C-alpha cells in the first residue's frame with residue numbers, strides 16, 4: 844500500500860472493448876489476491892467485473908469516453924491509487940485518445956506502477972498484494 848490515504852491497497856482496472864474479456868479472465872485468475880484490494884474502474888469495465896465477480900469491492904466511475912479515464916487520472920494526482928492495470932487496445936482508433944494518453948502520461952509522471960499487459964499485471968499483483976510491501980527506491 845503506497846496510496847496517501849494509508850489504508851487498503853487501491854487498484855484501478857480499465858480495459859478497452861476489445862480487451863474486456865481478457866481483463867475479466869485475468870481478474871478471475873487473480874481473484875484470491877484481488878479480493879484483498881479496493882478496485883476502481885471505468886464504467887463498462889467495472890460493470891463487467893462486478894457482474895462476473897460480485898464478491899469483489901469495485902467502484903464504477905464514469906465510462907472512459909465520458910470522463911472515466913480523467914477521473915482515474917485525478918485519483919493518480921491525488922495519490923489515491925497504488926497501481927493502474929490498463930488493457931489498452933493498440934489496434935483501434937479511439938474518440939477519446941487524448942484521455943487515454945493523459946491517463947498513461949499521469950501514471951508515468953507520478954511513477955505509478957502501470958500494466959498494459961497480463962504478464963506485467965501479474966508482476967504488479969505479485970509485488971503489491973502477494974509479496975512484501977513494495978517501497979519505491
Ligand SMILES: O=C(CO)COP(=O)(O)O
Nearest residue numbers: 885886887888906907908
Ligand atoms: O475507454 C476506456 C478507457 O480508455 C474504458 O472505458 P469503459 O470501461 O467505460 O469502457
